Amino acid sequence: MDYLDLMKQLHLEANTKIVLLVMDGLGGLPLTPGGKTELELAHTPNLDDLARRGICAMSTPIAPGIEPGSGPGHLSLFGYDPLVYDIGRGVLEALGIDFDLHPDDLAARGNFCSLDEHGLITDRRAGRIATDINVKLVEVLREVKLPGVTTFVETVKEHRFVLVLRGEGLVDGLTETDPLVTGKPPMPVRALRPEAEPTAALVNQWMTEARKVLADERPANGCNLRGLAKDPGLPKMGEIYGWKAGAIATYPMYRGVAKLVGMDVLPTGDTIESEVETLAEHWAEYDFFFFHVKKTDSYGEDGNFDARVEVIEHVDHVLPDVLALKPDVILVTGDHSTPAKLKSHSFHELPVLFWAENMRSDEVTAFGERACMQGGLGHIRHVDLLPLAMAYGGRLKRYGA
Amino acid sequence: MDYLDLMKQLHLEANTKIVLLVMDGLGGLPLTPGGKTELELAHTPNLDDLARRGICAMSTPIAPGIEPGSGPGHLSLFGYDPLVYDIGRGVLEALGIDFDLHPDDLAARGNFCSLDEHGLITDRRAGRIATDINVKLVEVLREVKLPGVTTFVETVKEHRFVLVLRGEGLVDGLTETDPLVTGKPPMPVRALRPEAEPTAALVNQWMTEARKVLADERPANGCNLRGLAKDPGLPKMGEIYGWKAGAIATYPMYRGVAKLVGMDVLPTGDTIESEVETLAEHWAEYDFFFFHVKKTDSYGEDGNFDARVEVIEHVDHVLPDVLALKPDVILVTGDHSTPAKLKSHSFHELPVLFWAENMRSDEVTAFGERACMQGGLGHIRHVDLLPLAMAYGGRLKRYGA
Numbered sequence: 001m002d003y004l005d006l007m008k009q010l011h012l013e014a015n016t017k018i019v020l021l022v023m024d025g026l027g028g029l030p031l032t033p034g035g036k037t038e039l040e041l042a043h044t045p046n047l048d049d050l051a052r053r054g055i056c057a058m059s060t061p062i063a064p065g066i067e068p069g070s071g072p073g074h075l076s077l078f079g080y081d082p083l084v085y086d087i088g089r090g091v092l093e094a095l096g097i098d099f100d101l102h103p104d105d106l107a108a109r110g111n112f113c114s115l116d117e118h119g120l121i122t123d124r125r126a127g128r129i130a131t132d133i134n135v136k137l138v139e140v141l142r143e144v145k146l147p148g149v150t151t152f153v154e155t156v157k158e159h160r161f162v163l164v165l166r167g168e169g170l171v172d173g174l175t176e177t178d179p180l181v182t183g184k185p186p187m188p189v190r191a192l193r194p195e196a197e198p199t200a201a202l203v204n205q206w207m208t209e210a211r212k213v214l215a216d217e218r219p220a221n222g223c224n225l226r227g228l229a230k231d232p233g234l235p236k237m238g239e240i241y242g243w244k245a246g247a248i249a250t251y252p253m254y255r256g257v258a259k260l261v262g263m264d265v266l267p268t269g270d271t272i273e274s275e276v277e278t279l280a281e282h283w284a285e286y287d288f289f290f291f292h293v294k295k296t297d298s299y300g301e302d303g304n305f306d307a308r309v310e311v312i313e314h315v316d317h318v319l320p321d322v323l324a325l326k327p328d329v330i331l332v333t334g335d336h337s338t339p340a341k342l343k344s345h346s347f348h349e350l351p352v353l354f355w356a357e358n359m360r361s362d363e364v365t366a367f368g369e370r371a372c373m374q375g376g377l378g379h380i381r382h383v384d385l386l387p388l389a390m391a392y393g394g395r396l397k398r399y400g401a
Numbered sequence: 402m403d404y405l406d407l408m409k410q411l412h413l414e415a416n417t418k419i420v421l422l423v424m425d426g427l428g429g430l431p432l433t434p435g436g437k438t439e440l441e442l443a444h445t446p447n448l449d450d451l452a453r454r455g456i457c458a459m460s461t462p463i464a465p466g467i468e469p470g471s472g473p474g475h476l477s478l479f480g481y482d483p484l485v486y487d488i489g490r491g492v493l494e495a496l497g498i499d500f501d502l503h504p505d506d507l508a509a510r511g512n513f514c515s516l517d518e519h520g521l522i523t524d525r526r527a528g529r530i531a532t533d534i535n536v537k538l539v540e541v542l543r544e545v546k547l548p549g550v551t552t553f554v555e556t557v558k559e560h561r562f563v564l565v566l567r568g569e570g571l572v573d574g575l576t577e578t579d580p581l582v583t584g585k586p587p588m589p590v591r592a593l594r595p596e597a598e599p600t601a602a603l604v605n606q607w608m609t610e611a612r613k614v615l616a617d618e619r620p621a622n623g624c625n626l627r628g629l630a631k632d633p634g635l636p637k638m639g640e641i642y643g644w645k646a647g648a649i650a651t652y653p654m655y656r657g658v659a660k661l662v663g664m665d666v667l668p669t670g671d672t673i674e675s676e677v678e679t680l681a682e683h684w685a686e687y688d689f690f691f692f693h694v695k696k697t698d699s700y701g702e703d704g705n706f707d708a709r710v711e712v713i714e715h716v717d718h719v720l721p722d723v724l725a726l727k728p729d730v731i732l733v734t735g736d737h738s739t740p741a742k743l744k745s746h747s748f749h750e751l752p753v754l755f756w757a758e759n760m761r762s763d764e765v766t767a768f769g770e771r772a773c774m775q776g777g778l779g780h781i782r783h784v785d786l787l788p789l790a791m792a793y794g795g796r797l798k799r800y801g802a
Contacts, residue, residue, distance in 0.1 A: 003464065006464070006467065006484070010467070053434060053435075357434075358430060358740075358742070358743065358747070360430060360431070360438065360749065360770050360771065360774075361434065361435060362771065362774055363771065363774075363775075374775065375774075376459075376771070376774040377780070378459065378774070378779055378780030379779070379780065380465065380780075384464075384465035384466070387464070387465050387466035387467070388465050388466045388748075389466075390466055391465075391466035391467070391468070391747075391748040396466055396467065396468060396748065397468070398468045398469070398470050398746060399463055399467050399468060399469055399470060399473055399483070400469065400470035400472050400473040400483060400487065400488075401470045401471065401472055401488075401490040401493050401494075401628065
């Protein structure tokens with residue numbers, strides 16, 4: 001039986017509040033062998049106290065050795081096996097710019113590229129053009145119209161844009177145009193199933209027209225489309241967990257993923273403090289809160305070890321305000337590791353900290369990677385975290401007699 | 402490949418004895434944060450010594466967060482994934498009163514209820530009538546006869562009884578009659594597959610007649626049937642593990658489940674001492690013994706922390722008599738947790754202790770939840786326990802060349 005089906009079958013109403021505090025990319029690495037990770041180095045008296053009173057674990061987001069993208073990392077946190085459930089790249093990109101994606105929209109990630117006189121790609125990213133040039137080119141692309149559908153073209157940044165087609169009967173299951181190498185032309189989109197043929201034809205028509213309107217531009221005289229996808233129609237959290245879920249996130253993509261799994265997205269400001277205010281404001285309305293902190297990841301991507309330490313300390317500083325709301329279950333972890341040392345997401349396990357009344361506390365006295373390796377819940381998987389949170393919150397009934 | 406199929410393929414004959422000592426509901430919780438669980442508080446020099454010499458683990462009965470019923474908890478201990486194999490509630494209830502269930506019998510759990518003048522349920526448990534009233538009502542229900550099948554009605558306790566239909570061609574796959582709320586009438590049974598239609602009609606006829614003969618009774622003037630089921634025809638232990646298995650249990654339900662998986666049920670008395678005597682008496686006859694201690698669970702359900710501690714100490718006290726028989730493998734655990742604090746089964750992991758000659762002992766020096774979190778076998782699953790016991794007992798051949 002699928003785990004989500006089991007949750008659907010067993011979930012209970014209960015008057016308990018659960019907080020999932022996600023520090024994006026939380027897992028780190030020491031800069032030198034034997035050194036401390038960002039989380040270990042950070043001064044975190046409140047997280048350490050919670051670890052002392054709670055129960056810890058190390059958790060694998062997808063599978064051992066697999067480095068998660070942001071979509072799969074969050075799906076697994078939400079209990080959806082990312083090897084089963086998938087959010088297309090085009091959809092993620094649209095969510096990432098807060099585009100109001102409708103359930104039947106077809107979204108693609110676009111990349112401006114440079115073509116030679118034979119139409120062969122000479123630079124897949126058109127020299128990573130400046131974003132203000134992108135904005136002008138997007139204006140040009142908006143001239144391209146298609147019969148029976150509305151098209152939206154939106155700047156992301158540098159060479160990246162989003163194309164959205166809105167209309168009746170759009171079908172996904174399409175190949176990408178990007179040959180992934182230079183010296184070849186953009187490829188026509190192919191339908192991976194017969195029902196997608198008309199949509200493939202529409203997209204190819206858009207590509208032909210786009211090529212024409214971009215022809216005189218330099219260096220970006222062409223483009224490619226990747227990850228053409230629709231809202232995957234994921235089962236919604238309310239149905240699975242029987243709870244009302246609110247999402248608090250400062251970055252659009254995380255709000256978007258939360259929306260895809262059926263959470264209400266709560267308006268909030270740009271700072272962690274404003275996120276805590278939002279949490280307090282909506283405390284009575286929801287059973288479950290997804291609280292997302294972005295900058296642990298951004299500074300990891302930048303390779304800024306010290307700034308990551310500071311963000312973690314910042315979260316530690318506001319933790320008492322979260323605890324003052326008296327959540328019945330609090331779960332602190334990340335969606336994946338983003339060690340500053342690697343300037344990238346990584347596959348490494350995530351430290352996990354649970355506190356709830358009916359847990360067995362373990363011997364862990366600090367929240368950190370090495371400490372959590374000795375955690376009382378052992379080594380678990382991200383998809384197991386919400387079922388455990390449900391159980392700690394008294395929200396699951398007995399299986400079988 | 403299914404794990405049980407692997408065992409079928411790999412099991413070996415060996416002159417080794419394996420004891421599975423189950424303290425029902427063994428896992429506990431501290432009454433106050435940072436305190437000790439029942440097992441941690443109990444004075445258990447013999448179990449602690451075995452833990453020191455053995456190898457420990459924490460084990461998940463079904464899946465993280467899932468609270469097991471007694472049926473699934475034991476199936477998983479016996480190596481049967483309870484998300485795949487299922488024992489219907491009616492069958493469990495019949496086994497629980499030592500009813501001699503035949504393989505083709507259809508069993509249901511019955512609940513007396515109260516109905517108003519329109520036939521709507523006003524109390525689903527008829528005010529939890531006293532068991533002696535139940536006994537009289539069961540006499541009344543025995544008047545109801547059905548064409549071509551024999552019916553058995555047996556008291557369980559309070560408002561609960563068992564109905565068994567015995568005859569040719571009974572088919573399960575039936576819905577329940579209990580609407581689970583008051584203000585509605587008992588519902589007719591529906592067949593979930595076409596072959597079950599005639600059986601559904603028979604059960605509905607019984608319900609109609611039962612309603613008539615109970616009409617003048619108060620407060621129990623009606624009844625509902627739940628969990629209509631037949632013996633699930635589980636693969637038998639002999640075939641899977643290639644061993645002769647004997648079950649020693651003081652409570653009928655556990656003897657019943659043991660019978661369903663093909664164990665011989667050994668007659669025993671009411672005390673743990675008598676169970677140990679039974680073990681000694683039959684030592685030569687069996688390869689594998691399932692030794693079940695019930696009261697760790699019963700006192701957990703009662704919320705009696707101290708009595709649970711005493712039962713655990715009692716088991717510790719008789720352990721040397723078990724070890725004196727020189728088992729080659731001994732495995733001590735429970736089917737699920739039943740913390741006195743919760744007065745209920747719970748999802749929490751179970752401490753596990755293995756002793757065998759060819760194991761690697763770990764650093765654990767006491768048998769308890771917190772100690773076992775650091776056990777040398779890590780965090781495992783109940784369905785892995787018997788395969789490990791087989792291996793420790795030299796009863797599995799190599800897989801592949």
